[in-house]
Amino acid sequence: MSASRRRSAAQQRREEKTGAWKSTLAVAVAIGAALIGLTPLLQGFGWWFATMAMVVLLLGVAATLRGRGVPEVTVVAVTAIVWGGLVVVLYAGSTLWFLLPTLSTLTDISGDLADARLSIAQQEVPAIADGAITQLIVMSVGLIAVIADELATGLRTPVLSGIGPLAVLAIAPLVRKTEPNVAVYVLTAAAFLAVIWCSSRIGSGPPRLKTRPTVKGGRNPALAFGIAAGAVATMIVLPAITPGLTAESLADDGSGNRFPSVYATGIDPTIQLGRDLRRSDPVLSLTYTTTSTEGLYLKMVNLGDFSGGTWQPELPLNAVGYDGQDFGTPPGLAPDVPVEEVATTVSIASLRSDWLPLPYPTKRVDELAGTWLLTPTSFTVTDLQGDTRGLNYQVTGLAVNPTAGQLAEAGAVVPDAVHDYLALPDDLPAVISSTASEVASGAVTNYDRAVALQEYFRSGQFRYSLAAPVSGGYDGDNAQMIAAFLEAKEGYCVHFAAAMAVMARTLGIPSRIAVGYAPGQTADGTTEGRPVFEVYTDQLHAWPELYFDGIGWLPFEPTPGLDITPPDYSLPDYALAGGAGSSASNQSTSTATADPNAQRDDQQNAFGSLTPEQILMGQIRGWGTFAAVLGGIFVVVIAPWTVRWARRRSRLRRLATDELPGTLAWTEFEDTLDDYRVQRSAGDTMFDLERRLRDDVELPEPAIDRLRRQVEYEQYAPPGSADGPTRERIRSDLVALISALEGRAPTRERYRARLLPASLWRRRRTATPTGTLVP
Structure with a gap:
């Protein structure tokens, strides 16, 4: 070339x-x-x-x-x-x-x-x-x-x-x-x-003259503008204002099933927990069978770092590859504490998680597919892949059953290995420590203080609610929100667990938060003689674990209103009864409810504290807002067409009275050419423009010729010299030219000319004495 x-x-x-x-x-x-x-x-x-x-x-x-x-x-x-x-x-x-x-x-x-x-x-x-x-x-x-x-x-x-x-x-x-x-x-x-x-x-x-008004294929700004504006409005407004209409409640995996819960190590677990608790239609997360006579807490992750004022997951810094070996001795557990092995089989249905749901403490996991990492200090297992669906594995766990004497003798010694679990931020609100001191004022040992804290939350002063933290603006687990929760005395498991764990630290008791699943409810059938427990997304749960030297980490249950019985060792009369060292239950001595749906009903009722009238009014306001937004978008989209239509109607009316009706008609004709993107040279005289439009665009020759002559006449004739028949002829010629332009244009170009009239964004033209229209 x-x-x-x-x-x-x-x-x-x-x-x-x-x-x-x-x-x-x-x-x-x-x-x-x-x-x-x-x-x-x-x-x-x-x-x-x-x-x-x-x-x-x-x-x-x-x-x-x-x-x-x-x-x-x-x-x-x-x-x-x-x-x-x-x-x-x-x-x-x-x-x-x-x-x-x-x-x-x-x-x-x-x-x-x-x-x-x-x-x-x-x-x-x-x-x-x-x-x-x-x-x-x-x-x-x-x-x-x-x-x-x-x-x-x-x-x-x-x-x-x-x-x-x-x-x-x-x-x-x-x-x-x-x-x-x-x-x-x-x-x-x-x-x-x-x-x-x-x-x-x-x-x-x-600008150059085109043989006919057209646009390139595939380019339709008006249609694209409308589609984009409508999509953005729907994306922003619809989920925010429509009760129950959320990504969580509407998502589908293509087979008619709801999307499962997702727990990734980079996601704040407490936020996901609150989200799943509010699902309008709970999803089956997993099922399990166990040799324990009671259901099990299944923990996925520990939140142990509160030094910055917000609970954060423990980092798997010392994680090792897991291939079925024993986890080892649970941190802090002395050899003389009674334990009993518990066998559990877990089948995960729709849970997608980086963490593996396990009872604590776990001794070993068998038949686990995939590559996994074990964190020995926390007994958590993760693979960072985020998809546990379809896993079936066997768990050998330990039921820890300390006696009342062992709990009382645990004392206040804090080993160096768990000293970080006492860390608190410098700006911790005073109401947290003062409330903890007041509640535990009569307790002698750390164990007594822990029991007192649990009883404080379960004494009837607090109420379980999924709605109150959201409406009150304290739905979270940082220090400020915990203080607000202690004042409001309404919340769900995240708030109870976070508050008790922080209050325990102010009393010198190492603590952390466990996030996982409550025991669930028994299904109708059995497997190998064992009851089958079904666990749904609305049974996601958070509970505090407190450390006692010689015993290790023990879970407590401060959350009321879920029909879950706290572990035996955490009850006030446990010491009076001498301890139940032979109890077959482990940390999850919580009982499966007689009514399989009792826990779910409690949660839904707690969130459903709004009256039907309030819910109805909320829906009306929501849909009203949505309709107003859509109406506003519609007005914005058709505003150019409305302004252009009004301008044309005004000019057509003014043709009967204007002193220069021909010039006014030619101005409207020029604007219509702009709307249909008919390009021409700015240096053309009106005669040149008439000739090109007549030959190339094939507009009606008599109409454009008469209109051009009328404009030239008005440049020299006295203003207002046009009589009635002349004005009527000018109007007819203008309408004929506009109709000819519209009739020749494809449908999409007619819509573009109407919805995005280019004449609104271009400088107005006026007639000069020389007969040439210039910008």
Whole structure:
């Protein structure tokens, strides 16, 4: 190809991509707005600036190449190479050999991504955006931005480009259940609509006459605008205002089953627990059979770190590969404490979790498929894969049955190994420690203090409620919310467990929170003579575990209203009865209820404290708000059409009275040409325009000729000289020209002209004495 032909091809591509940089800029803004949605998950803003620096640099390269007329394939290839080069230089620069990547480069980057996954798994939100997490965000969002820009600007499919911002925006709701940040959604939606608009305007270039009003295939900004606005409104408004209409209650896996609960190590377990307790339709999580005469607590994770004022999961820092070996001796358990082996078979139905549900303390797990890690200090098992569905495994556990004397002799000694379980934040609200001291004022030993705390919560002063913490603004487990709970005296298991655990620490008793499942209820059938226990999502539970030297960790049950009997050793009359060392029950001496649905009913009733009238009014307000929002969106969408229609009707009426009716009619005709995107030269006289429109667009020749002559006449004739028949003829000619333009345009272009009239955004034209219409 000759140099001139190459220059000609580049020039053509530049003309075709005129204004493409605006679309690229809109993509960058949309990505940046969506990134703001991650702020509830990550601390600080350094990660945002680092990510946007990558996005701006990559999209700047793409915009520059397009501006120089580079082929689109080359634009994509060069941008991808720049992305890879930046990743290598920024995060694996030390592994380069004469600026070339090596095998160590891939290994280094892969290791960084593995570190990011582990950091996400170990941290509770809001997480610290360390180097590994920031690198992961910078790499992934940079690539998302490149893809979104190519879809919007390169391939001219702007609606599909919304997948990029949507993918970023969807991270926060998937990780942590929070109130929707409407401002972020609206900002992202506005930027996305700008992407659609700018993409549809690419290649408009200098004005030139087109043979007929048309648009390129697949480009319909009006339809895209309406679809996008409606989708955004539905996404923001519908789940937030409609009772029971949530992702949790509507999700389906394709086979008619609800989506299972998800417990990942990077997700705040207490948030997920509260979410599942509020499900309108509980889902079967798992079933189990056991040799114990009572149901079992099945623990998944310990929350042991409260030094920062918020309960956080224990980190599996000393985890080892698990292949069926014994867990070892439970921490703190002395040889003389009575124990009894309990065999349990667990079958997981719909639970997706990084943690394995196990009774505590577990001795061994058999027939466990997959690769798992055991944390010896906490007796928790995890694989960081997040999907336990379909697992069937055998558990050999221990029923710990301390005597009253052993509990009384446990004393107040705190070994160094568990000293961290006494950590408290410096700004702990005073009401927590003062309440603990008052409740345990008559107790002598740590055991007596623990029993006193449990009885305080179960004495009738507190009420189980799923609704009160949400409406009261203290639904959580940090120090401030615990203080608010002690004042309100209404909450569910998370609040009772968190409050008792913190109060125990103020009294010098090591404590932590266990998150897992309450014992469940017995089903109708049996397996090998053992009762089958069914455990549903609304039986997710949190309970405090307290440490006593010589005995180890013991669970307590401060949550009232669930028809769960606390363990025998935690009852006030246990010491008076001399202890029941031969009891066959372990920490889960809680009884299965006589009514299989009693616990679920209690939870639903607690959340259903609202009256039917209040629920009905809430639904009416919700749907009313939704209808108002949709109405507002509808008004915004049809506003341009309404304004344009009103302007035309006004001009048609004014033709009967205006001093220059021909000039007014020609102005309306010019605006209609703009609406249908009929391009023409700004330097044409009215005669030139008439000739081109008559020949190329095939408009009615007599009508346009008479209207043009009338405008020329009015430039020199006295104002108001047009008589009634003349005005009527002007109106008829104008209507005929408008009808001819509408009749020649395809359906989609007629809708575009009506819903997005370009004349509203262009400068008004006036007639000059020379007979030429100019801007």
